[in-house]
Amino acid sequence: MKFIKIFTALLLFVSLVPISVGLAAENQESGPDKVMTEKLNYEGESFELVTWKNNDGSIYYTIPTEVKNKEKIAEFTNNYIKGKEFSTQGFKHDWSEFYEEWERDGKIQWSVSGYNEEAYLAPITQNRAVINDGSILASYAGSGNADKIIVSYSYTFNGTGVDISYPPTLKKESSKVYWNSDPVPDVWYVSTPSKGAEGKSRFLILDTDIEASADIYKGSYIYRPSVSDTIGYPYK
The missing domain is CATH 2.60.40 (Immunoglobulin-like)
Incomplete structure (x- = not known):
């Protein structure tokens, strides 16, 4: 009976190890850093332009604000980003x-x-x-x-x-x-x-x-x- 209890405990430990390792690896993967948030305005519509920096050094921009004139605001934002380095x-x-x-x-x-x-x-x-x-x-x-x-x-x-x-x-x-x-x-x-x-x-x-x-x-x-x-x- 004692041997069965030890064997059961070992099985339980082995089954938990991959899960713990997987969780640790997942926690080590960090997302991109938010560098800054800019408040812009185009033809009366105010919106936020968010700049992110990935771990590999790459940069990307997002607009989380809901706007009506998406096409024109996208064009305006593209031109604005071109002036940034x-x-x-x-x-x-x-x-x-x-x-x-x-x-x-x-x-x-x-x-x-x-x-x-x-x-x-x-x-x-x-x-x-x-x-x-x-x-x-x-x-x-x-x-x-x-x-x-x-x-x-x-x-x-x-x-x-x-x-x-x-x-x-x-x-x-x-x-x-x-x-x-x-x-x-x-x-x-x-x-x-x-x-x-x-x-x-x-x-x-x-x-x-x-x-x-x-x-x-x-x-x-x-x-x-x-x-x-x-x-x-x-x-x-």
């Missing part, structure tokens, strides 16, 4: 803009680009807002030359604990870096590069205000064409 730091949002503005006979044009990178391992790594070198053109369309033209541009990095890097040609005041040219006399055309700058923070950089302007003097008139924008989240 995952790097070793985090998600990189590239943007590029061309601005033009007239103020009577004065005109300013600005080609500028940059990117914002969200730290994947924040606060160990840092969020970055980068402005690349660009090009500014100020011109006078009236008769003859302007008496003088002054060109200016600036970047203001809005956020908490932002550390700003900038070339020596720029000046800094609080969270703003800027440049003003010397007056250029007796011309109708002035073209100059806009030098880039970078803001870093272990906290979220909310947005970056960018601005370019020209003061164009002609007789008793001063034309002041200017352009400005805010590069924010979701980034352009």
